[in-house]
Amino acid sequence: MVELPTEEFVVNMGPQHPATHGVARLILTLDGEKIVKIEPVIGYLHRAIEKVCENRTYAQCIPIIDRFEYVTAMSCNYAFSLAAEKLAGIEVPERAEYLRVIMLELNRIASHLLFYGVTAMDIGAVTPFLYGLRERELIVDLFEMTCGQRLTYSYNRIGGVSRDIPKEFIPQTHEAIKIIGAKLSDYEGLLNENPIWLARTRGIGVLPKETAIAYGVSGPVLRASGVQYDIRRNDPYSIYDRFDFDIPVRYHGDCYDRYLLRLDEIRQSIRIITQALDGLPGGEIRAKVSPNFKPPPGEVYSRIENSRGEMGIYLVSDGTKKPLRVKARGSSYNHFEVLPQFGTNLLVADIVAIFATLDIIVPEIDR
């Protein structure tokens, strides 16, 4: 048999491409539909967030850091507040801690709902996208009711939260998580058993445990590869040690497991929110902290588990009212860099599925 002479060709997937969720760029070397080489390129959304923070007071940093990971802005501004509080040794009132946990978990659910929709859309089913956003709207409404914002909340303050919840918040949250919990089975009914969905995700994009650990992958992607590691449990912050919840783990490390794991996590977040709402104490929502507060010289690294993985803020203080150095660690950076490790036995459509289930968000790559 005579082999046809074929040529490899290079395709730029991105920076402008419908499936890259922003301006990520992949240089794909293709042999027909087959992928020969994947080369991730970063730097298209660099807004110097870290540098901008270094020219502002600690309190002014919070609205900037919101833009760092805009899908879960609550966890960004929480991570920053946590670092600053650690640095200055500020005690946060109990009620504020509960409110923070409620908001963080609501934001995690919102992020996972967006993931559900976007992943389904990337694999070709457009309708789940609208369903995911419909339920996310309930949560966004709750945030709007509390802090007036729908995307970049700036709700946390150093030493507490910006304002107390209105009195309709608690019944409406109960209602919202009830609806979301009920709709989850609808979501699963639409995709989990769908043969096309299974063909597109099961066994596709397997990330072995060892590779995942070697590349510093964290969050749902790591847990889908069979590593039970969640900072909420392994290095508890805030008041997470008081709640009863499970860390879901799945073992195949493929796109299907990453998708299922996030649906599992929504259920666990609902459990945490229910417990937090029941145990919500009264009292102050913010410790007395001066807007121009000056933490003592020193450095601190605080890390939290957000919906994508480990989010860390590293702060260096020189005793002035502005931080000397701010370093934000986003999990998407590691998830993006691990892309070439998925091997070359892939088609163009698989890259889209893998990219979607890694749940990469671009501003986290380029700080």
Add this chain to the structure above:
Amino acid sequence: MTGKPVLFIELYGLFHWLYEKLQATGLSQAWVNIITYTALGLAIFTLLALVALFLVWWERKISAHVQQRFGPMRHGWHGWYQTVMDAIKLLQKEDILVDTRDRLVFFWAPVICFVAAFSAYVVMPWGKGLIVADLNIGILYIMAITTFTVISLLMAGWGSNNKYALLGGMRSAAQMVSYEVPLVASVLVVVIFVGSLSMVDIVKAQSGLVFNWYIFRIPFGPIAFLTYVTAATAEANRTPFDIPEAEQELVAGYNIEYSGMKFAMFFLAEFINLFTVSAIAATLFLGGWNGWAFIPSWLWFLVKTLGMVLLLMLFRWTYPRLRVDQLMEFAWKFLVPVTFANLIVAGVFRYLGWYW
């Protein structure tokens, strides 16, 4: 087709009147034919353009309601003339051309696509006697002429000189050629029973009771219908088989570099193709224009066809998209064996006379 032209033997109304008037003026028969056929062609073209505009609006409304949205609501009742406005906008748009295109190929691709989509309607029986020309090779003609779409998509992919477009063009060529096989094999089941390729004969063979429809010819009728619908979904490039224009992978596939009216031609042709495959399904399996006599035959045809369109639209808004290799595997490893087995069984039954 010699002597008296086959057109409108049973068709009353405007064209028959025009035909007779022209003959009375003493023009030569050739001129009479040319003028009448031109008028008829324009009428069909207008009708199909309206159908395409309606389908675009309908698709938007259906997708909206599936997704719990409203869809277009501004222009008229539930936005009924939204697509007319869109068409006007597309007409006015600047035709953006890439410098590196292959001029000839780039220009002719949408034209061929458009013409191929419309040509199928020469033999489409819209109702009792409502057919442009009852060719004795009707269904074969449709199968042949709609295959030109493949060439146009490949031309669009090649002529754009864009890698995504090329990938889309190659995908569409592979897909449509593969699915042509089960499509034709499913159609052949019906042809075996009718013993004719003429669309009118096929419809007439299904007259009478509902159980004369070929979808009820158990066991091979329903199987042929299902395989036909599956292959037709792929032929019309619709989800779950819409890989040639898979937005999330290829941005827009073969039509990525097209804009303005050229894009509109691809877009309208796509909806005409959707209507064509549905109309063939209605004609071959659902009895065509047959139905209770007190409802006009053309209405029966439209209702059945739009029902099929609705089915295909619901597919699109429910299912994810297959991958390109899975798509080919599905065609060659599953659909082709099933349709051929079905065809052989149907042939044996026909030969032995074991059917009713």
